[in-house]
Amino acid sequence: MNKDLDIYVLIKQVPDTRSKAGVNPDGTIDRAKAGKMLNPFDAFALQAGLNAKKMGGPNSRLFAVTMGPPPAIDILYQTLEHGADATCILSDRRLAASDTLATAYALCRTLEYLFKKNGRKADLIFCGLQTTDGDTAQVGPEISERLDFTQVTYCEDFSISDNLLHAKKIIEGGTQLVSAELPALVTIANSYTKLKFKSLRGAQFVQDVKRASKEEQAKYVEIIDLDKCEADEMRCGLNGSPTIVSKTWKIGVVGGNCKMHQGKAASELVSEVFKDAVMLKEFVKI
Amino acid sequence: MAGEVLVVAEQVNSQVANVTLELLGEGKKLARKLGSPLSCFVIGHNMEAAVDAVIRAGAEKVYLADHPELAEYKTLHYRRVILDELSSWATPPHTLLMGSTTTGRDLAPRVAAFFETGLTADTIELDIGPYEHTSGIDQTKIGYFPECLYASRPSFGESLKARILGPWKDPQMATIRPGVFAKPEMLTEKPEGVEIKKVAINFQPSDYRITIKETLRELEGKIDITAADVIVAGGYGLGSADGVNLLKDLAACFENSVVGASRKIVDLGWMTYPYQVGQTGKTVRPKIYIACGISGALQHRVGMQKSELIIAINRDPDAPIFSFADQGIVGDVYHVIPEMIKQLQEKNTSKLAELKVK
Numbered sequence: 001m002n003k004d005l006d007i008y009v010l011i012k013q014v015p016d017t018r019s020k021a022g023v024n025p026d027g028t029i030d031r032a033k034a035g036k037m038l039n040p041f042d043a044f045a046l047q048a049g050l051n052a053k054k055m056g057g058p059n060s061r062l063f064a065v066t067m068g069p070p071p072a073i074d075i076l077y078q079t080l081e082h083g084a085d086a087t088c089i090l091s092d093r094r095l096a097a098s099d100t101l102a103t104a105y106a107l108c109r110t111l112e113y114l115f116k117k118n119g120r121k122a123d124l125i126f127c128g129l130q131t132t133d134g135d136t137a138q139v140g141p142e143i144s145e146r147l148d149f150t151q152v153t154y155c156e157d158f159s160i161s162d163n164l165l166h167a168k169k170i171i172e173g174g175t176q177l178v179s180a181e182l183p184a185l186v187t188i189a190n191s192y193t194k195l196k197f198k199s200l201r202g203a204q205f206v207q208d209v210k211r212a213s214k215e216e217q218a219k220y221v222e223i224i225d226l227d228k229c230e231a232d233e234m235r236c237g238l239n240g241s242p243t244i245v246s247k248t249w250k251i252g253v254v255g256g257n258c259k260m261h262q263g264k265a266a267s268e269l270v271s272e273v274f275k276d277a278v279m280l281k282e283f284v285k286i
Numbered sequence: 287m288a289g290e291v292l293v294v295a296e297q298v299n300s301q302v303a304n305v306t307l308e309l310l311g312e313g314k315k316l317a318r319k320l321g322s323p324l325s326c327f328v329i330g331h332n333m334e335a336a337v338d339a340v341i342r343a344g345a346e347k348v349y350l351a352d353h354p355e356l357a358e359y360k361t362l363h364y365r366r367v368i369l370d371e372l373s374s375w376a377t378p379p380h381t382l383l384m385g386s387t388t389t390g391r392d393l394a395p396r397v398a399a400f401f402e403t404g405l406t407a408d409t410i411e412l413d414i415g416p417y418e419h420t421s422g423i424d425q426t427k428i429g430y431f432p433e434c435l436y437a438s439r440p441s442f443g444e445s446l447k448a449r450i451l452g453p454w455k456d457p458q459m460a461t462i463r464p465g466v467f468a469k470p471e472m473l474t475e476k477p478e479g480v481e482i483k484k485v486a487i488n489f490q491p492s493d494y495r496i497t498i499k500e501t502l503r504e505l506e507g508k509i510d511i512t513a514a515d516v517i518v519a520g521g522y523g524l525g526s527a528d529g530v531n532l533l534k535d536l537a538a539c540f541e542n543s544v545v546g547a548s549r550k551i552v553d554l555g556w557m558t559y560p561y562q563v564g565q566t567g568k569t570v571r572p573k574i575y576i577a578c579g580i581s582g583a584l585q586h587r588v589g590m591q592k593s594e595l596i597i598a599i600n601r602d603p604d605a606p607i608f609s610f611a612d613q614g615i616v617g618d619v620y621h622v623i624p625e626m627i628k629q630l631q632e633k634n635t636s637k638l639a640e641l642k643v644k
């Protein structure tokens with residue numbers, strides 16, 4: 001039997017790109033118009049956390065943590081429905097415009113605050129592979145560097161024995177089996193098991209929490225700011241970000257003069273194109 | 287003077303990855319603009335041929351960490367040799383580049399976090415240029431910076447491309463996907479006088495916390511769409527998973543060809559992830575790219591726009607794909623593709639006839 005494990009899942013709320021709302025025809029997103037959802041990659045991380053909790057001893061605990069504006073509390077409630085024990089959100093205006101390094105710093109301060117509060121350090125931290133809005137896959141490894149945890153990225157499957165995480169991970173052109181000592185930070189690939197449906201009991205529990213007093217709610221959804229987790233504001237947000245976006249623009253059209261073929265029978269359109277696209281001939285199989 | 291432009295090489299079985307050579311080609315341009323040397327950090331075991339390759343690709347200085355423990359990529363061991371070496375430099379590199387591969391994405395953020403420096407992911411363009419920072423709460427950041435690394439990448443927000451920079455701290459870091467830049471012309475002879483510095487190796491007990499049990503690389507069955515000359519890619523316009531067969535039939539008409547996919551149909555499960563082209567999939571630059579029922583969203587485009595010849599089939603004449611394709615066919619994929627196959631096969635029979643006459 002494994003020892004009791006303290007497991008943390010890092011999740012983020014991102015604009016919802018599943019529906020058409022707020023998605024422009026060219027694929028860009030209008031954040032103001034788009035709905036919000038749990039970063040789809042983080043759903044896999046949550047399932048990994050739930051599975052890891054079962055692998056640990058009977059007093060294992062699962063915590064979900066996010067950084068973002070207050071509406072992100074929604075995704076914390078989702079994790080409670082699925083079986084997380086407690087959650088925490090770091091929310092502070094001074095975090096605006098954080099790049100990955102500043103985000104990793106702030107999340108580390110939050111994690112360390114929780115380690116203290118929960119009486120011990122994490123055994124495992126699960127992250128999604130990447131977010132759909134930031135889309136860097138950097139926040140996880142930047143956190144493991146700061147915390148001096150071992151790290152397994154692109155994890156597809158895992159088990160735990162003694163103090164070791166045994167993982168199957170994606171590498172260039174194949175897969176690899178590795179063992180990493182705990183504490184470890186793991187980023188979960190989207191080939192991992194899909195998030196299972198929430199249980200009725202979980203849904204009922206969240207209904208009860210939402211109706212409970214503020215104090216009772218805070219036991220399950222704690223809201224903290226930079227002061228509470230003793231984060232240095234100069235290392236957060238725009239101040240703490242070593243990078244900035246200096247300019248944005250529409251990408252210039254590369255080809256720009258597409259020869260259009262239209263308004264004729266398919267056979268004619270195709271023979272026109274084959275006449276124009278001389279290069280094709282070189283590659284046609286004999 | 288600005289520090290070096292340093293490319294961290296990637297290798298499998300002591301062989302340098304293509305992305306490393308591509309980065310050396312692009313890194314050379316940055317180095318010339320800065321007036322700095324282009325250097326390359328080679329990590330592995332039995333790396334003579336690799337060192338030779340990076341020099342012939344343009345590296346003017348090589349840092350070599352050669353050790354049996356480094357034969358396979360391992361997060362903590364590789365991290366150790368890079369951090370130890372760079373920490374000992376009086377002037378850090380100006381620019382540090384890595385491939386945005388499973389390896390680069392594992393390692394680059396650890397290096398960036400250690401040095402508390404900026405890292406731009408999945409960059410599609412690199413340059414050196416000036417920047418003036420005029421306002422901000424942090425007064426120490428204000429100033430004029432003549433030589434910043436410009437790293438541009440598609441952005442999620444309203445605008446299409448974002449230039450990201452961070453001149454306050456060196457190294458200025460970026461990861462770049464394989465295939466974004468062209469491979470440089472390789473010198474046939476190794477130039478004289480390239481300095482090869484053997485770096486000190488001091489593994490710590492904590493570096494051994496991760497061990498590799500088994501590595502499985504499926505070399506035969508491996509799908510690598512980046513090596514094909516012709517890609518027949520499909521999008522949501524195919525209408526259903528069955529449409530993928532149509533793509534395969536068309537691809538079968540060409541030599542060294544493969545099928546590709548937009549993310550939408552990968553998400554729908556019509557095709558699998560190794561076939562995905564675009565920002566979160568593969569970057570490809572085949573000779574011919576045939577886009578069938580793909581709208582041409584930015585995130586798809588950045589993965590294929592450097593193809594030599596782009597032929598697009600879409601029934602919507604206003605589809606964004608027509609703004610950057612070379613040849614556009616406005617029509618239904620179910621009419622156009624079978625017609626293409628038919629005409630290509632006719633060509634074959636006529637070619638065969640020609641051959642027989644000879």
Ligand SMILES: Cc1cc2nc3c(=O)[nH]c(=O)nc-3n(C[C@H](O)[C@H](O)[C@H](O)COP(=O)(O)OP(=O)(O)OC[C@H]3O[C@@H](n4cnc5c(N)ncnc54)[C@H](O)[C@@H]3O)c2cc1C
Nearest residue numbers: 027521522523548549564565566567579581585586601619
């Ligand atoms: C962070 C992020 C990363 C992303 N990464 C990628 C990526 O790596 N790769 C990628 O591809 N996308 C990516 N996307 C998604 C991208 O924005 C688009 O949503 C996606 O490329 C659209 O796929 P599509 O062109 O197949 O589908 P659609 O946009 O739905 O287009 C279908 C096209 O088919 C045409 N059509 C319909 N029926 C027919 C017919 N019978 N015959 C001919 N034409 C027809 C339609 O006119 C339309 O133009 C990403 C998005 C985000 C936010």
Ligand SMILES: Nc1ncnc2c1ncn2[C@@H]1O[C@H](COP(=O)(O)O)[C@@H](O)[C@H]1O
Nearest residue numbers: 010067127128130131134136137138139
């Ligand atoms: N604001 C955030 N709050 C909590 N976790 C985050 C946040 N941003 C990123 N992460 C975690 O880091 C992973 C990678 O994010 P990214 O580097 O933005 O692609 C995500 O899948 C999350 O697990």
